[in-house]
Amino acid sequence: MNGLKLMLVLVIAVLPWLGQAHVGSPDVFHDGEVGPYPVRITIRMPTVVPGRAEISVRVQGTQPEKVFFSPLFARTSITNAPPPDLGVLIEGETNLYSGELWLMSVGAYTIEIKLSGLLGTGKVQIPVSSVPLSQLPMPRFLGIILVGLGVILFFGGVAIVAAAARESVLAPGGVIGKIERRKGRLAAGITTVILLLGLLGGRRWWNADEAKFRTQLRGGAWPDLKAAVRVEGTQRILRLTLGEVAFGSAYSVPLIPDHGKLLHLFLIREGTQDGFAHLHPVRKGGNIFDVALPALPPGRYKVLCDLTMEGSVLSSTATNSVEVPTLATQATLAEVMKPDPDDSWAVYAGIPVPKNSGVAAVYRLLDGSQVEWKATAPIRVRQDAGLNFEVRNPSGQPVDLSPYMGMLSHAAILRSDGGVFSHLHPTGNYSMAAQAFFDKKLERETRTVDGAVAPMVDHSKMDHSGGHAKHKSGVSSISLPYEFPTAGDYRIWVQFKVGDQVQTAVFDTTVAD
Ligand SMILES: [Cu+2]
Structure with missing residues (x-):
């Protein structure tokens, strides 16, 4: 019965999903203006494929009349998109709309949120990745029940066919003779063979299906990543090899650039966590990427590499760790590799990292300026993390932040x-590269034959910021929409630009259940 049991094994993926630029943090958040309406959008990703994404939209200020949600798969044309679902105003709330959407396939989706009302309409695309994270074994009791039912079905089927062959043409009250018995046994034998063949075929089908499912699993970070540092002249060059196991070394993974960079790499010194870098490796052919390391202290570093794949539009984080050697000064040698102008790093050994525990926490940068993480209520799992920061110069005045790679801030948790x-x-x-992909896809597919935009999706009235906060001058505060997925101790690096200098503030916090 082992074959039967195997055939009946259920694959239940009930752990959180992976797929955005993250590891172990599946829910998706968006803050911004959708048309004339400032909103906070939360998308709770389903735990199975197919599964339902739970969407909530909190609108600040003037209320829209209607909120619509619709999912679009990366490989589906907008003309085949399902009609949008109407968001429901939550009872007892004045500005919180919610709804659920089915995500049927494994791959990238965009969830379109559309608001309409007296002030006009607006919509935004939030890319999500629908990928299961883990395969759980079938619970033992369920296996026993299913095997029991399978046995009953098997022998029941054989008995029914045997009885039919033996007695179906027998007159009422007739006696079963030798011939009838033989017919019955023959039918039972043939049925047993057919059912066994069916079971065998079913087992093969199931194993093939399970193997396919396993290739879609994203057990944490993905794809595999090799990392090694070599010293060349005055520089330490980090070489990354992406997806050697997942794609093979011959296949060059096509990637969608995010702010013009194929990879966004974070290096975090292990243990002390007192060295941090945000770098942009350059493709050197195939799946090999190189980047010149900045003046980080030697040691072992965690490597976290964000990417968005072309084709599937799935975004993920590949991780590993790497030993960074000491750099012997050879100042006479020329630079082998020019660093990317947007590369940034911070070394803060000896600078105390403030901890947010209900009262405001202040991080002091080397130049004397201060970053305050404004006081929050104790931070809890799956509740707003209160990531609101204010940047002040050494004399305590708010500073004017400049955009860093198109954003007011980049942060890592x-x-x-x-x-x-x-x-x-x-x-x-979410992945900005995936959002840009979906914005372009929709614009392309909603154009009519003569190149004009179809009136039903008038883009002139749409928010075209592409997810980028329109840069306002005189902004000194940063708000990041986020909810911690699990309890534990976290470190947060908040990056921003003042003038042409990228700064990194560091905070600790403990998140309770
Ligand atoms: Cu960023």
């Missing part, structure tokens, strides 16, 4: 055991 990593922006924690 890491749980102390490395099990949760997320890359945040003031607009949200």
